[in-house]
Every structure is written in structure tokens, then in C-alpha cells.
Amino acid sequence: MKRLRAVMFNRKASGPGSFPSEIMERISPSEGQRIADIGAGGGFFSLLFSEKVGPKGVVYAVDIEPVFLEYILERAGERGLRNIRVVRGGEIFDSIPGNELDIVFVRNTYHHLPDRTSYFGEVGKLLRPGGKVIIIDYRDTGGLSFHSLFGHHVTMETVEKEMNGAGFLLERSYGFLPRQWFLVFGKDLDGRSPGTAPGG
Numbered sequence: 099m100k101r102l103r104a105v106m107f108n109r110k111a112s113g114p115g116s117f118p119s120e121i122m123e124r125i126s127p128s129e130g131q132r133i134a135d136i137g138a139g140g141g142f143f144s145l146l147f148s149e150k151v152g153p154k155g156v157v158y159a160v161d162i163e164p165v166f167l168e169y170i171l172e173r174a175g176e177r178g179l180r181n182i183r184v185v186r187g188g189e190i191f192d193s194i195p196g197n198e199l200d201i202v203f204v205r206n207t208y209h210h211l212p213d214r215t216s217y218f219g220e221v222g223k224l225l226r227p228g229g230k231v232i233i234i235d236y237r238d239t240g241g242l243s244f245h246s247l248f249g250h251h252v253t254m255e256t257v258e259k260e261m262n263g264a265g266f267l268l269e270r271s272y273g274f275l276p277r278q279w280f281l282v283f284g285k286d287l288d289g290r291s292p293g294t295a296p297g298g
């Protein structure tokens with residue numbers, strides 16, 4: 099049953115309505131980079147990152163559900179991808195060294211995370227200088243959508259406020275996803291006050 103959820107996550111993430119190529123184009127991971135995919139689900143994006151960063155890079159697929167992590171390792175094995183490390187959600191800060199990551203990717207998971215300001219304060223310690231946190235999550239589009247009915251969404255103001263509290267500044271937002279925010283945060287190195295991020 100849980101494996102089926104992993105399959106469904108990947109089916110949905112890979113569909114045209116999720117704009118995976120457009121998302122990858124904006125993120126544009128390069129060879130050798132180290133990326134954490136927090137709330138990796140079935141690993142659709144972890145696997146894409148793994149191909150892009152190549153053997154010199156590393157992808158940490160982080161999830162609280164061990165069955166999803168097993169599923170991701172199996173898919174990686176089938177594709178001959180050896181640079182994916184799976185990490186249990188509760189062990190992220192013990193398993194990933196400080197100053198390690200170029201990108202932290204959090205798709206459709208931010209709204210699930212508890213104590214987000216302190217959580218991302220800790221995530222900040224895992225980032226290398228210049229590292230980014232990319233958050234894609236549902237906005238409340240209203241009506242009878244699953245995400246609106248069950249509260250699986252978050253406002254941009256909430257994300258920005260919590261991330262500012264965690265020591266990040268919104269650097270960029272992309273507006274092409276019809277139902278989600280796509281926000282790029284960098285570390286607030288000198289305590290600047292939040293400004294308006296350029297869109298695209």
C-alpha cells in the first residue's frame with residue numbers, strides 16, 4: 099500500500115501538470131553538486147537530480163517513511179545511480195554533515211513539517227556558502243481541490259515569515275506553476291530586512 103503511494107507520487111510528479119522539465123530548468127543542477135530532497139516521496143526529483151549531478155555529486159533523499167526510501171534505492175539501482183543516499187527524516191541533522199549542501203529541495207512537503215522556523219534554522223547549517231533552499235508548495239486555490247479542502251497548503255507570507263525567522267531571504271519566485279508557489283531562498287548573511295524578490 100505504501101509502495102503504491104510512492105508510485106502515485108512519482109506518477110503525479112512526472113505528469114505534464116507538474117511541469118517537471120520547467121522546474122528542473124529553473125533549478126539547473128550541475129555536475130558535482132550536493133542536493134537534499136526533503137520529503138522525497140517516491141524520489142522522482144531525487145532521481146533526476148542524481149542524473150544531473152553525476153558520480154561526483156551526491157543526492158540525499160530524505161523522508162520519514164522507510165518504505166519510500168527503499169523504493170527510491172530500488173529505482174536508483176535499476177538506473178545504475180550510485181550517488182543517492184537515503185536518510186530517515188528524524189536523522190537528517192545527524193546524517194548530513196554541516197556545510198555540505200548546494201541545494202535543499204522541498205516539494206509539496208513544507209506544509210507537513212513541524213516547527214519550521216527552527217527546522218530550517220538547522221537546515222541552514224547544512225548549506226554551503228551560496229546554497230539555496232527551494233520550496234515548492236500548494237497555495238490555497240479554493241474550491242473543491244484536495245489541497246484546499248484538507249488544508250494541504252501554505253501562504254507565501256507564512257513561508258517568507260518563517261524562513262526569515264530561520265535566517266533566510268527570499269531571493270526569487272517563479273510564477274509558472276498554476277497551483278503552487280516556487281520560492282528560492284538564500285541565507286540572510288547580514289540580517290537585511292526582507293525585500294521584494296524578483297519574479298520570473
Ligand SMILES: C[S@@+](CC[C@H](N)C(=O)[O-])C[C@H]1O[C@@H](n2cnc3c(N)ncnc32)[C@H](O)[C@@H]1O
Nearest residue numbers: 107111137138139161162163187205206207210
Ligand atoms: C506530498 S509528498 C511529496 C513527495 C515528493 N516531494 C514529490 O514532490 O513528489 C510529501 C512527503 O513528505 C514526507 N514527509 C512528511 N513529513 C516529513 C518530515 N518531517 N521529514 C521528511 N519527510 C517528511 C512524506 O512521507 C511524503 O513522502
